[in-house]
Amino acid sequence: MSVRITEAPIDAAAETAELSRGRSDVGALVTFAGICRGEEEGAPIAALVLEHYPGMAEEEIGRHVEEAKKRWPLLGVRIAHRVGRVTPGETIVLVAATSMHRQAAFAAAEFLMDYLKTRAPFWKKVERAGGTHWIAAHDKDDAAAGRWKKSSREAAE
Amino acid sequence: MSVRITEAPIDAAAETAELSRGRSDVGALVTFAGICRGEEEGAPIAALVLEHYPGMAEEEIGRHVEEAKKRWPLLGVRIAHRVGRVTPGETIVLVAATSMHRQAAFAAAEFLMDYLKTRAPFWKKVERAGGTHWIAAHDKDDAAAGRWKKSSREAAE
Amino acid sequence: MKVLYFAWIRERIGKPEEDIELPVSVATVGDLMNWLKKRGEEYAYAFDNPKVVRAAIDKVHVEPAAKIASAREIAFFPPMTGG
């Protein structure tokens, strides 16, 4: 299965190793790591606490992986997403896509990240010395995901 | 220095480690690995042999790294490129870009790869049982690099 | 029917899930939100601003107009902030 939700730290090298192991058709590997920053909204944080909807998170990401495979000639996709408590510097999400050529791998990784941000059922809570609060969704992320809809309409025309 | 040309195998984890070490402002890391495939133009290969123009290769890539830093709010860039004999499955080039947010890191990595393909002075020779020959440049790569020129003109208007 | 709550909706209601017997008048996801709002203060607080509440039927995103019909589980949650 190419989608994995985990409470343990994510190791990019381990996640991507199996995408190219034993095969010689992979010409491009694009890896995106979303990393927990030490600041949110201009103030230091102690950690992020991630909640998810078990079952739906895997299914929803899986649907977008299938969509990406339809849109681009991918050889492999690997996604890992942390839940629970994540501290600054740790990887929250890893998306890796392989293809024969770079354009498909770049496009698919970006597409998957845009959808993960807006459609995958995960929620982040900020943990600070002074208390906790939920992070609000960004309109910017909706706009980023929206651009893929436009191109699917164009492709159909 | 963020640009490295090497005859030794490239280790993505080692190359990217220092981009986030000891800092908590990195929210996004995009890594591209261009991997030597086992086939070129429909026939198996034994290896690629890469030649470069020492000095110019580093300078030319360095100029594009500076250009990328002007265009996007990057926190770090790391590029490693193999020369000499590279066998199928090995990484030929690694481009990594970090930023606070993903859009800048994706755009910069793709920009740098498009320019590397068409402007950086490296040449690939295919090694097969039957002999060797130089790989011809792809018009597709020129087109990919050309799109960044267009957007720089648009941005200036 | 199983109803699930996540993030601050879960916190406001004070439980992650519950089994609810729905009256026949509750036909859509929007109807269900309105019906839940009347169940008590904590629900009224959770569904205070329905525009920021998202829903899924059987683990697939749906709009408030979606029919509940033969759903096995319905989930309510704020806009997603993963990735």
Added chain:
Amino acid sequence: MKVLYFAWIRERIGKPEEDIELPVSVATVGDLMNWLKKRGEEYAYAFDNPKVVRAAIDKVHVEPAAKIASAREIAFFPPMTGG
């Protein structure tokens, strides 16, 4: 002046670099290619199709119309195929 050759241009000419005393009539990179072509069969072969030859002056890409002037080194090579 130092002149460098790479990839199949290097192979056709049979050497990676050489020091050349240029006549004053050779003002541009294009002039230099035409002048080199007349130096022998191997050069004529290397510069057979000038459209696929790229050049750099002091490690910066230039067009054939570029003036040589005070260049320290000029390089000739095929279109790049790195990355």
